Amino acid sequence: MALLGSIAFKLIFYSSLIPISIVIIVSYFFVSTKTLQTISSYWIKFILLSLKVLCRVSWKVEGETNIPKSPCIIVSNHQGQWESFFIQTLSIPSTSIIKRELLYIPFFGWALKCMRPITLNRKNKFSSIKKVIEKGVARTQEGFNIILFPEGTRINPENGIQQFANSCGVLSVKAGVPIIPICHNSGNFWKNKHFIKYPGEIMVKIGPPIYGDDAKELTGKAYEWIKKNYLNID
Secondary structure (H helix, E strand, C coil), X not given: CHHHHHHHHHHHHHHHHHHHHHHHHHHCCCCCHHHHHHHHHHHHHHHHHHHHHHHCEEEEEECHHHCCCCCCEEEECCCCHHHXXXXXXXXXXXXXXXXXXXHHCCCHHHHHHHCCCEEECHHHHHHHHHHHHHHHHXXXXXXXXXXXXXXXXXXXXXXXXXXXXXXXXXXXXXXXXXXXXXXXXXXXXXXXXXXXXXXXXXXXEECCCECCCCHHHHHHHHHHHHHHHHHCCC
């Protein structure tokens, strides 16, 4: 059953990806970024519903009211694709920090570029991170939340929570906005680089805003909250 559901899910995912990408690319010339993200969120919710129905992967969210209406830095552990999609539906408008290579994917990457992500060049990290911080601060001033995975890569669930890059704390201090920590166990069900999706309930915990004026301390607090709550996920 898991195999059949995963095949059906993949067919729906990829057959709908190019059409929604074209819609976003065309709409880019006529509507705001917020509207583009709203359109994208409808597709994401459709995909997640398909995952729920076909693969029996559901999710439960605790603490959603902790996300403020004013700009913030949304910081999460990273295990796979699920959270990359789901977190975008939590707050609009938002800006994701992504690796630049994603923009080169035909249709998907072009549509992604239309929604104004902040890209990271891994070949020149020092210069790139400086630009990411500058652009991140500017986006918060425009009313956008920033979505950031400070582990820097996808981590298998059995490896727990890995050390965070300090960029989330720096961005929070320079922008003058709080960090909202999120932890989840999505990798148990939508495993990284695995075709089959495994039935079960993803647990998502959203923590209270973390304020401060010391970047390293802020990063540490976000890391400790996510690590502690991840260990307590059933």
